């Protein structure tokens with residue numbers, strides 16, 4: 001069970017049903033440059049495996065990172081842990097136009113897609129919530 005730093009699946013080299021393991025991480029700088037509006041507290045760490053069936057490229061992975069997002073109420077930058085456990089992506093091979101398939105980029109966009117758009121600090125109990133609610137009642 002080798003772990004390779006493989007970021008793309010080479011469809012011509014994969015044998016059907018033979019699993020290839022991968023593990024890699026994307027630095028906070030790499031994450032920010034791909035998604036320039038946000039910052040991150042920890043790198044994105046990914047590990048998993050991929051294999052080919054008749055029609056599909058199967059990517060099976062776990063990933064975690066800590067994102068930073070502004071609180072919707074006080075605007076304070078809040079750290080947000082994202083954890084993905086044993087997720088499977090099945091990519092139809094017919095739809096892959098190139099010889100290789102970008103595993104890293106696919107997992108990166110999936111994981112970043114799991115980050116909620118709107119967050120509130122202090123586990124949903126922003127200290128400034130009370131003052132805003134008072135203001136709304138007037």
Ligand SMILES: [Zn+2]
Pocket residue numbers: 071072073074075076120121122126127128
């Ligand atoms: Zn807040």
